[in-house]
Amino acid sequence: MTDEYTTTLHDWAGGTAALERLCEAFYRRVRADDLLAPLFAAMPPDHPRHVAMWLAEVFGGPARYTAERGGYPTMLRHHLGKAITEPQRRRWVNLMMDAADEVGLPADPEFRAAFAGYLEWGTRLALANSQPGAEPVRDAPVPRWGWGVAPPYRP
Known part of the structure; x- marks a missing residue:
């Protein structure tokens, strides 16, 4: 096991199985x-499993979404033309946070701040990319999300 400064969010969350439950x-x-x-x-x-694969890769787990699904360009294609609204984006984030509580993802502030940070960032990109006439970057790597400035604390 790695120490608290190098443990990935994927591992801290409980691995791919935890993200699938989420x-x-x-x-x-x-x-x-x-x-x-x-x-x-x-x-x-199979959509929930594919989203779990995406989150696993984003949070430092296996790069299966890239290998099996096509990476960022595939995720982008799923959002193009959807015209997501701000209320839908916010509801998505809220329901994801509720689901994290339901399945028992770690509740420590460091993990939840990193988790919520990615959800905010990712959903804001999805909202922008989903609008009619949007011209998003079409070929980018899957983002890798980490702890930011506050790694988890273990007494």
């Missing part, structure tokens, strides 16, 4: 949500 709980909430359900009406059954 995405399953999250998308159960999405399907029942009046604001988000229409946006995800055509969601294939």
Whole structure:
């Protein structure tokens, strides 16, 4: 095991299995949500697993989303033309944070700050990239999200 300064967010969260549980709980909430359900009406059954693969890679886990799904260009294509609204973006973040609580992702402030930071950053990009006429960068690497300035503290 690495120390608290080099442990990835992926490992701290509990690995890919924890992120899969997170995405399953999250998308159960999405399907029942009046604001988000229409946006995800055509969601294939394996969508939660694919989002978990994305998050795992972003948080320092295996690069399976890139290897198996095509990386950033694939994720971008899923958002183009969706015209996501600010209320939908905020609801997405809120439901993801609720799902994190439900499945028991670490609740320490350092992890949750990094986790919430990525959700805010990523959803703001998705919102911008989803707008009609948007011209996003089409080929970029999957982002790698870390602890920022506050690594986890272990007494």
